[in-house]
Amino acid sequence: MFTADHISLRYGARPVLSDVSLTLARGELVIILGPNGAGKSTLLKVLTGDLQPEQGSVSFDGRPLARIPLDELARERAVLSQSMGLNFPFTVFEIVRLGLEAGRGSLSRAEVQRLLPRALKAVGLDGFEGRLLQQLSGGEQQRVHLARVLCQAWAGKPDGSAFLLLDEPVSNLDIRHQLQTLEAVRRHVIGGGGALMILHDINLAALYADRLVMMTEGHILRQGAPQDVLDRSAILDVYGVDMPVEIARNSGRPFALLSRPG
């Protein structure tokens, strides 16, 4: 379990996170919503260990995050960052294999053959092993990286208990692949893992989250089950946009309606 306790952080003089507390348990899918500059990515980077908080502490399963060796951490959690440049002609196979080898060195052929095609299938890229990553579209590249992250989680914790920390995993994807990706994450959570995601689509977030975390200006405004926290006033407070919220008949989840401002 990840526990972030009273985190504060500044970039220069500008406060980016002020007194943020968040937990992430196994079997739980948490989605962070919030406008640009709300501190979502910064909070994720604190949880991955990329940024050290000025105040507060982050722990993983009761141990301070900074004390956990990098290779052990690589087996406990997999991270998908936003855009990545790549200047070398790696194949899809070679990129996804990086996830399998993370924190454990090389892997048996049988394990590679079992996990790697399964991950590519989960993101809708079966048969892409031999393609060069650089020659794929932006959305396909994003899904390759997601397959890499899934492989890292599966190989790191074969019992399925690893965590996924994903920064806008569907930002370049069409609706079909957005749903496919989120289903893969959902399955991982049902299998006993944990997942934290940053999303921009309120309705996708409401549809998939066990818990929504609504952030604005460096702090958490509300968090809880989508039906408890997502309402017209919360959206107005977080985004400054007036969106009526209804309950979708098919899913029973809250659903925000778009209307033109003013």
Add this chain to the structure above:
Amino acid sequence: MTVLDTSIKETVGIAGDRSHRAKLALIGLGVLLTLTCIASIMTGPVPLTAGTVVKAIFTPEAVELRDQAIVWSVRLPRTLLAVLVGGALAFSGALLQGLFRNPLADPGIIGVSAGASFAAITAIVLGEALFGAAAMLYLLPVGAFFGGLVATICLYLIATRRGRTSIATMLLGGIAIAALMMAGTGILIFMSNDQQLRELTFWSLGSLGGASWPKIIVTTPFIIIGLLLGFAFSGGFNALALGESEARHLGIPVQILKRTSIVAVALLTGTAVAVSGTIGFVGIVVPHLLRLFIGPDHRFLLPASLLLGAVLLVGADMVSRTIVSPAELPIGIVTAMLGAPFFLWILLRNRSLVDL
């Protein structure tokens, strides 16, 4: 080579997996290097047959004294030095490219060689007065190592901000560092006497003409340490290609990887410069060619660069010795004639690499 045995059992025949092809390439390059070395020892004013060369090396008493002398005191040390220098330059090119996450990094282009060269020239001009003639054999490689190290660290600090390396800043920063080092070199040339000046000319063009057994014995340990440091984390460069935080997320100790590879580059480039002057473009041509055939997996790219770099330089040295014989063309000219057009070809073929 640990590279061969760590993954020999995994994944033969999955699409996109080029490790099998890479292993075959390593074996092929090993054979090619052996053949090139024999050809190099055969070639010269007195031609020798392949049989004589092999006999002279393994059973020296079975060949004529003259042939024995040609092989052992002239051509073998020179060929070995070409192997060491070519391997070191190509290997440090591949390391630098992994470190900067960009295939355009090269010790010659971004000022590492210039830094090593400046330090070596300082050692030539001022070293004898300060430490005595006996220390010179060691002073040169040690000086060149620190010159290369300082240049690499400066460049890394200049080009990297918050874990992101800017290719534009790297190339421009390299030009600035090289210019500064050339200015320093100019001052030293101004201060030097006639005999030193002759030695200095050697640096500006690059040559293997000074090959000797003592040089090889002094050079080898430096190069072996550099190679071991480079190999220590070779798999980590694959993850690093995605970015520094991504590599950390994949469990790679990025700071250690960066520091050891900077020291390795400085050791290899510095030592190569100390014994042969600045020989350009080997570090960029070799890894680039290899990536086309075996892909960019650094666990194979690094050892393959070592082998192909050695092949290339032994070959270039044969050209430099024979093309204007009995005179000798400096080998730096040969590699630049081949390498500079190749570098331009990479630029034109893949403009996105240098989107400034």
